[in-house]
Amino acid sequence: MQETTVAMSRTESARRDADPSGPQGAAVDNAVSVRCVSKTFGSVEALKNLSLDFPRGELTSLLGPSGCGKTTLLKIIAGLLEPSSGRVEVGGEAVTGPGPDRAFVFQDFALLPWASVLRNVAFGLELRGMAKSEREAIAEKHICEVGLAGFEHSYPHQLSGGMRQRVGLARALAVDADVLLMDEPFSAVDEQTRRKFQEDLLDLVRNERKTFIFVTHSIEEAVYVSDQIAILLPRPSRVSEIIRPSGFRDKGADNLRRDPEYLDIVDSIWASLRSYVE
Amino acid sequence: MNRSLLLKLLSAAIVFGAWEIAGRVPVSYAFPTFLDSMTALFAMSIDGTLLRAYGETLRPLVAGIAISALLGIVIGLWIGLSEFCDWLFSPIFIVMQAAPLAALIPLLVMAYGIGLTSKVFVVCIMAMPVIVLNTASAVRNTPSSLKEMGRSFLGSDFDIVTRIILPSASPIIFSGLRLGISAGFIGAILAELKITPTGVGDIITYSRSIADYPSMYAAIFSIILLAVLFLNLLERLEGQLFAGNNRGYVSD
Numbered sequence: 001m002q003e004t005t006v007a008m009s010r011t012e013s014a015r016r017d018a019d020p021s022g023p024q025g026a027a028v029d030n031a032v033s034v035r036c037v038s039k040t041f042g043s044v045e046a047l048k049n050l051s052l053d054f055p056r057g058e059l060t061s062l063l064g065p066s067g068c069g070k071t072t073l074l075k076i077i078a079g080l081l082e083p084s085s086g087r088v089e090v091g092g093e094a095v096t097g098p099g100p101d102r103a104f105v106f107q108d109f110a111l112l113p114w115a116s117v118l119r120n121v122a123f124g125l126e127l128r129g130m131a132k133s134e135r136e137a138i139a140e141k142h143i144c145e146v147g148l149a150g151f152e153h154s155y156p157h158q159l160s161g162g163m164r165q166r167v168g169l170a171r172a173l174a175v176d177a178d179v180l181l182m183d184e185p186f187s188a189v190d191e192q193t194r195r196k197f198q199e200d201l202l203d204l205v206r207n208e209r210k211t212f213i214f215v216t217h218s219i220e221e222a223v224y225v226s227d228q229i230a231i232l233l234p235r236p237s238r239v240s241e242i243i244r245p246s247g248f249r250d251k252g253a254d255n256l257r258r259d260p261e262y263l264d265i266v267d268s269i270w271a272s273l274r275s276y277v278e
Numbered sequence: 279m280n281r282s283l284l285l286k287l288l289s290a291a292i293v294f295g296a297w298e299i300a301g302r303v304p305v306s307y308a309f310p311t312f313l314d315s316m317t318a319l320f321a322m323s324i325d326g327t328l329l330r331a332y333g334e335t336l337r338p339l340v341a342g343i344a345i346s347a348l349l350g351i352v353i354g355l356w357i358g359l360s361e362f363c364d365w366l367f368s369p370i371f372i373v374m375q376a377a378p379l380a381a382l383i384p385l386l387v388m389a390y391g392i393g394l395t396s397k398v399f400v401v402c403i404m405a406m407p408v409i410v411l412n413t414a415s416a417v418r419n420t421p422s423s424l425k426e427m428g429r430s431f432l433g434s435d436f437d438i439v440t441r442i443i444l445p446s447a448s449p450i451i452f453s454g455l456r457l458g459i460s461a462g463f464i465g466a467i468l469a470e471l472k473i474t475p476t477g478v479g480d481i482i483t484y485s486r487s488i489a490d491y492p493s494m495y496a497a498i499f500s501i502i503l504l505a506v507l508f509l510n511l512l513e514r515l516e517g518q519l520f521a522g523n524n525r526g527y528v529s530d
């Protein structure tokens with residue numbers, strides 16, 4: 001039973017790869033689609049002819065060994081990097097730079113050390129020219145939402161790593177973008193905090209009508225939080241398969257990590273990745 | 279806060295105590311005691327000599343420091359942001375920082391005479407290079423993830439410079455300002471000793487020529503005191519402007 005789910009998703013992925021702009025793309029509502037994107041840095045080929053769709057309202061993980069171009073792909077989607085060739089569409093429109101429809105959560109948090117939590121969370125709105133009282137009201141709301149009520153006037157260095165990333169997340173939520181781009185957001189926090197984060201992320205995906213693009217190098221994390229997992233492989237960089245874990249979503253946080261399908265998918269991903277790890 | 283004040287007072291007491299003892303030994307007949315110097319300082323303050331002297335000295339000093347700080351930060355920012363400006367301007371300031379000032383003074387006097395202009399130039403030559411070079415390197419080393427964050431949240435180039443790059447560079451800019459201003463004080467006195475004796479430089483030259491060493495040291499002491507007060511003021515300003523900066527950084 002579980003086998004079939006995995007097998008089916010692979011067939012689907014093969015079909016999408018063969019014909020990325022085919023009827024499949026029209027049938028599924030894609031918030032973001034990446035079309036034949038290549039990116040070279042000097043002589044380094046970070047991405048080569050990569051195509052991938054991100055269905056609206058779902059969480060898609062980009063999973064792969066380090067150096068395979070996950071961050072590069074995410075920054076191209078964010079409009080922070082220009083692809084050498086190919087195009088990215090967000091909400092049907094070609095990306096030419098950063099836009100209000102996307103918000104970024106950084107691996108190293110990228111908080112302003114001289115600014116309070118409140119100002120950091122409101123910073124995206126500040127850059128958009130929103131009035132102070134208005135943006136601080138919105139920021140307050142998101143600070144509570146990520147569980148940092150009472151820390152509005154603390155400075156980043158007074159917070160733990162996990163709390164800092166909550167600030168980064170609140171800042172991204174505050175600008176109310178359709179697409180959230182997260183680059184290994186939990187890699188700098190400890191394991192316990194990380195598990196809590198993963199559970200919170202599932203709630204967030206369920207409650208907010210947003211599309212999440214989530215970079216991770218952890219197989220378990222990807223399988224745990226994702227609606228769709230794109231496995232990226234280096235040399236040459238490509239999407240090797242797309243997996244849609246579906247059977248265990250409603251089993252509850254506690255049972256999920258013991259679910260046989262969950263474990264099978266983790267195993268099969270490891271099997272395809274292990275040859276790329278020295 | 280109180281503790282640091284206490285430490286400052288303590289270190290001052292030790293320095294002044296050592297000065298008093300060295301004056302009493304005496305290490306040299308030309309080295310007055312601390313108390314004699316303070317008496318001379320008091321006398322000069324009362325009769326207005328000091329006030330008049332600072333009226334003279336502060337003009338090139340304040341003008342030079344203001345020019346160096348404003349221009350230095352602007353040029354440093356520019357150098358830090360653009361590779362072309364780096365190529366164009368950096369060598370000038372590196373040479374300026376390395377150049378022996380005493381050798382340049384005759385050239386300055388030849389070009390600009392013995393008036394205020396030359397003295398302002400001396401202060402600027404002393405103060406500006408370190409302000410420019412510090413600002414440039416701090417701007418260049420702004421964490422790229424902060425700049426990317428600014429861009430991804432739709433900040434304009436101007437926003438990114440004023441709200442991210444400058445605040446992030448501010449600790450090093452301020453340390454450049456501190457060094458530059460100290461050098462500027464040295465420059466101001468040097469100008470008065472080497473170009474024309476005016477203001478505090480005049481008190482130093484004159485009291486030495488009549489062997490009134492307490493007055494000479496009093497004048498030197500007063501300029502150091504002024505520099506220290508000024509630097510403390512600057513530190514206070516920095517603390518007010520960027521509260522989170524001097525309490526550590528976000529980095530693990």
Ligand SMILES: Nc1ncnc2c1ncn2[C@@H]1O[C@H](COP(=O)(O)OP(=O)(O)O)[C@@H](O)[C@H]1O
Nearest residue numbers: 041044045046065066067068069070071072073
């Ligand atoms: N700015 C850059 N200049 C040169 N090479 C880069 C740059 N950014 C990334 N690369 C190279 O591109 C490849 C992919 O990098 P990256 O996207 O950061 O990988 P990942 O996030 O999957 O670890 C790596 O080989 C890296 O060395």
Ligand SMILES: [Mg+2]
Nearest residue numbers: 070071072184
């Ligand atoms: Mg990366």
